[in-house]
Amino acid sequence: MAATRHLSKFAPSGRRTWMSTAGIERAHRAILFPGQGSQYVGMGKDLYHLYPRSAKLVFDEADEALGYGLKSLIFDGHQEKLKLTENAQPAILTTSLAMLRVLELEFGLDVTKACGYVLGHSLGEYTALVATRSLSLTDAVRLVRLRGEAMTRSVEDLHQTNTAMAALVVRQGRLQDLEDAIGEIKDMLPKGEVVELANINSSFQVVISGTSRGVDGASRILQQRQLAARAVDLPVSAPFHCEFMAEAAQVMKDALKSVTFQKPCVDVISNVTAKPYTSAEEIPDHLVQQITSAIQWSRSITYCKGQDVDEFICFGPGKVLANLLKKEYPLDQIKSITSADDILHHAEEFY
Incomplete structure (x- = not known):
């Protein structure tokens, strides 16, 4: 039987907070982040203006980390430029984390208490690692920007190969x-x-x-x-995710050597093994393998189901992951957080 939830209208700090009467629910919930293809011009713009102490800080930190106007491209750029791999990847990561950060700072969400597993599709795995405090936002944005550039160069090096x-x-x-x-x-x-x-x-x-x-x-x-x-x-x-990305994998292998990872505060499921990471040390190797290997998303979800997960919260632009889940598991609770309206509409249900 689902635990009874209640709304505590305002915490002492003045922020609204939602709480659950049964912490055991976290074990039955997973948080998901999308991969490339979900980007669109204007995503996250409502959050940026509505939440200056949370969402705005995420976009501003990403801009500072990259040294160019990522948020201008996301909010008011051209779709053709935004969908370029080197732009789409940091854009999706930043927007997804801005949505999560709003719930954390404005509504009191604690990832360690809210879910048992966190996972992301392809580049979304970097988002998951930031969400679970394994990787810094600055490092993640720079890494996925480099990842996108390296993937693009890998194709250019194929010359006449279609x-x-x-x-x-x-x-x-x-x-x-x-x-x-x-x-x-x-x-x-x-x-x-x-x-x-x-x-x-x-x-x-x-x-x-x-x-x-x-x-x-x-x-x-x-x-x-x-x-x-x-x-x-x-x-x-x-x-x-095939052998043609070998050059990009080598670029990322070199780059990841200088990045520090912490053990995730919540289990993050690897796209390569479809199982949770057991240590921080294995994360870089799996992120490198991921570039040339198949994304084991179905098996990752199956792993969650084997742990009695029956509620999925999908953060970030687009609803591809939520739609896949709804078709595969129509009786599960599946929610999408894609905008400020979604946060206000669903936030109470998450606690």
Whole structure:
């Protein structure tokens, strides 16, 4: 039976605070952060103006860390420039953390008491590490900016190689068969052609990455074998999470050597292992592996479900992660925090 929640209208400091009568609820809740593709011009602008002592400070710190007007690009820039990998990644991280920071500083949310697990999709893993006090915001913004630049350069170095990514709708109950088939198809492709699993997002959706011919060929074979219902080409600038990102992985390996991580205050689930980190020391290696490996999002969520998590709070722009969860687990409590209105509407429910 769910614990009874009540609203304490104002804490002594003057800020509104929501509290739970049963701290055990935290074990059944996870906080999620999105990856690239969720960005849009104007995201977080309402928070910046409404919450000068929380959201504004996050955007200002990101600007200072990068040395250029990230918030101007986010609030009033052009979508084509914002969606560039090197801009989208720090923009999404900053906006997601601004939303979380508002709940922390204005409404009394304590991440250590509010959830049992924190996880982020691809670049969202950096956001999760900041949220759990493992990584500083300044370091994270600089790292994901560098990550985006390195990913872009990796593609430029491919010269005449045409690359692509495609999302596949997996037929019910065929995810493992599809994964096995990808391994077979890789061996069947002509020399120089590549296809790899980039994201395993749910039991019904995966993304493949590689050369254009490799991706197209794999898509056709998987549909012919009745493993995938359809394939949709993705409008991306690079073939993420495959062997073509090896140069970017090396760049990040070097950069991460100079960054200090702390053990997360709440379990953060790795995109590589789909299990929580057990120490701060293993975090950099996994962040490097993540660049060329498949994002194990579905297995990460399955891990949470195995720990009796039945409530997910998705912070950040867009509702991709929430929509995946709603389709996979329609009986769970799934909430999206994408704006100031969402914070005011849902905040009491989180405590």
